[in-house]
Amino acid sequence: MKLTTLLAGAAMALGLATSALADGHEKTKVGFVFVGPIGDGGWTYEHNKGRLMVEEQLGDAVETVFVENVAEGPDSERVMTQMALDGADLIFTTSFGYMDPTINIAKKFPDVKFEHATGYKRADNVSTYSARFYEGRAIQGHIAGKMTKSNIIGYIASYPIPEVIRGINAAYIHAAKVNPDVEFKIIWAYTWFDPAKEADAARALIEQGADVVLQHTDSTAPQAAAQEAGNVVTFGQASDMAQYGPFPRVSSIIDEWGPYYVARTKAVMDGTWESMDTWDGIGAGMVGIGEITDAVPADVKEEALAMKAAIADGSYHPFTGPIKKQDGSDWLAEGEVADDGTLAGMSFYVEGLTGEIPQ
Structure with a gap:
């Protein structure tokens, strides 16, 4: 599915999210697992800019959390587990080496949605995304x-x-x-x-x-x-x-991760999130x-x-x-x-x- 498709219906999703808050429902909680520091000036810096875009565009409808400098391997499983236990509805895991840990933890938390960057393993509650x-x-x-x-x-x-x-x-x-x-x-x-x-x-x-x-x-x-x-x-x-x-x-x-992060968060909010692969490039703006x-x-x-x-x-x-x-x-x-x-x-x-x- 292309990024342009993901963005369709965004306004409706935001409206639903705002309405849900008015009805007393909790915010959608979105977690990010980062392999480097958010000040690295490169990869993690850009992923964190995407996280900030989620906050900026969705406002009070969401809460985001992140952990930086997470080693690929067992330590990442610990971080993902804690995010899920703390109530995350959606978790983005942003490095190739998080692939198997993401699959492992997703099995333990079937009601949590996971998005893994640059990998190729999927599950009912795990999507993959990467850029060309x-x-x-x-x-x-x-x-x-x-x-x-x-x-x-x-x-x-x-x-x-x-x-x-x-x-x-x-x-x-x-x-x-x-x-x-x-x-x-x-x-x-x-x-x-x-x-x-x-x-x-x-x-x-x-x-x-x-x-x-x-x-x-x-x-x-x-x-x-x-x-x-x-x-x-x-x-x-x-x-x-x-x-x-x-x-x-x-x-x-x-x-350019921000539009994807916003679109996928909205999909969780409005109940349309599905497991899929996304691989977009210059044409789609990623x-x-x-x-x-x-x-x-x-x-x-x-x-x-x-x-x-x-x-x-x-x-x-x-x-x-x-x-x-x-x-x-x-x-x-x-x-x-x-x-x-x-x-x-x-x-x-x-x-x-x-x-x-x-x-």
């Missing part, structure tokens, strides 16, 4: 391929999961399209948020000759490291990170592209914006053949578009990338 971040990575790859002078692009990866592998592939494909000499150097940080590790990874990539650094980690530390180095291009991750513009941060991927600064040559900026428009209207898909896998085997024929099932479970590099994906 790879669409933004394709645009970044195009800009990176055009702007690198060393032909070395660094990539700070978090964990070897399909979401991250998709992003690396999308960025590389589009960098190599405009610069066949480009080389990607990838450092796996094995963290979503650790400013010290992220800064070290950025410095290591810069020492290896990278003059463009992309990241799939959540802090602004790589931006600061690039700023210190000078002449290194970066892109904001999950949030705009515009404080580092116009250079080194020349654009960004922005996660993925935003931050301002492309004047540090990017005008023609490159124009090309990037044209790609954004084509992705948004569906006339271009970032994974369109011909594309081979890293081992040289055929994957997509000329004009063939990758199916969502393959993308959702992507576990391979495309041709041209070096190194192995960690197991």
Whole structure:
């Protein structure tokens, strides 16, 4: 179901919620489980902006609660359990590693609705939602391929999961399209948020000759490291990170969770909530592209914006053949578009990338 569909009937839902309060019913309680701090400037910061939008738009009809810095694993189960025991009607769990814990706790609380971000396991009371971040990575790859002078692009990866592998592939494909000499150097940080590790990874990539650094980690530390180095291009991750513009941060991927959070909360309020999968991108507004600064040559900026428009209207898909896998085997024929099932479970590099994906 698309985000636009979710937003239909929103006014009616809000009216029902307000009426319910007038009749003496309790507020709808919505919980958020965050993997990082709300001040990380990236992933969790944007999820928390979505939470605040729920409060702003639904007002006295809702109460939101959150816990930040929740480790993926047993600790997250404890947090989810406590939220459910404290009366949460709806709980958003906002990191891939919360997938199995979410399923486990949902079984124990069948009357509570759960929404898990970036995963693929569902239940009667568990929905999944994610954004097509790879669409933004394709645009970044195009800009990176055009702007690198060393032909070395660094990539700070978090964990070897399909979401991250998709992003690396999308960025590389589009960098190599405009610069066949480009080389990607990838450092796996094995963290979503650790400013010290992220800064070290950025410095290591810069020492290896990278003059463009992309990241799939959540802090602004790589931006600061690039700023210190000078002449290194970066892109904001999950949030705009515009404080580092116009250079080194020349654009960004922005996660726009708020409208989804509002729509799903209203669905709980009016009794229309159903378990479903949502995977939206630039066209539906779930993925935003931050301002492309004047540090990017005008023609490159124009090309990037044209790609954004084509992705948004569906006339271009970032994974369109011909594309081979890293081992040289055929994957997509000329004009063939990758199916969502393959993308959702992507576990391979495309041709041209070096190194192995960690197991």
